Amino acid sequence: MKVLIVEDDPAIAANLYDYLEASGYEVDRASNGQTGLKMAVSDSWDAILLDLSLPRMDGLTLCRKLREEAHRDTPVLMLTAKDALDDKLAGFVHGADDYLVKPFSLKEVGARLGALIKRYRGGVATNELRFADVRLDLTTLAVERAGRVIRLQPKCLHLLRILMQSPGRVFGRTELETEVWGDELPGSDTLRAHIYTLRKALTQRGEAELIETVHGLGYRLVAGDTDAS
Template sequence: MKVLIVEDDSAIAANLYDYLKASGYEVDLAANGQLGLALAVAGSWDAILLDLSLPRMDGLTLCRKLREEAHRDTPVLMLTAKDALDDKLAGFAHGADDYLIKPFSLKEVGARLGALIKRYRGEVATQELRFADVRLDLTTLTVERAGRVVRLQPKCLQLLRILMLSPERVFGRAELEADIWGDELPDSDTLRAHIYTLRKALTRSGEAELIETVHGIGYRLIAGVKDAP
């Protein structure tokens, strides 16, 4: 699969490039809007990662030209630091398929990119994650445990999604912090506090513990955990 990254921040572009290459994608880069549009039109891409604020041509203009002038329907995942609703609506109005706010988790980029490509190819993308008796609806971002609605704060929801993507895999503390908070790393106890809050929400009605602490390493989901300090 081929992905075009249009991003003028060299550090972000390099991180995306390395991550996607390691995930098996063929990747090319453009550091400004004019070059990005030229590559987007000249090549055949499975998806485009598009920054909003670009030199020579901004991301909105690029996306509009790609749709209206070049008549390309390549999936576009817009990456931006602007999180206002009007900014998101503008992105969708100009032809973006999805919108991700910086700083972002590389895993979330990968998940959203994969979903966009599946939809573009007409494949059925997974709409939910399940582990034991927990169900996470990826469309509505609702969580249920044994039919009970579990209300979670956004960071706890992100944390649960990451853990459910790879059940029983041990996620290191530093990895989870980077995935959830990006470059704005939290205080040392912040992750632990969110783990505690997530555990409490998942076991509020007396259900079995699912999150295990692997001492000195991190956390994982595992069915039937009896004691998870």
């Protein structure tokens, strides 16, 4: 998934860039409003992180132009040092989808960004996830593959849900560990062990492997046989 950062503070932009890239996002950055607007409308983005106070065009103007002139509905998470209610309301009026006040936690940015993208893609409304011949019921948490019931421990179930929400996307190891274990990050081999267990459960009857290891990055769901070493 592609995320555009429009932020003029080099340190903040670098932290956001590194965190999102490590989480498996494809990231680009603009350091002023004019460039940010040009990039926002010249490419397709899954979300935009937009600072409010920008040189050459402020964030409110950029967001308004993105909505009213370019007619883009890309999710916008506005980042600002201003925490007054009027400032927040102005952001929403001009087309922002969510609002974070600086200083903020990178984990919260990641969580809010994921929620925005999920709503944008319609992932919130459905009560089940499907990929290839695998079905996950989000209400009962029942898992089936080609009609075969698969019983998973909670952590493996959580991993499967995350992977099935965005098939094909590479999820970074740090992102998966944070999503599943929260602040109490596991040992270095714990995620690998859970992925192994999940793979084994999904392929117990010789079915095609669906979880691919992207070496040096993380994991993703792919259709057909993969090199899952």
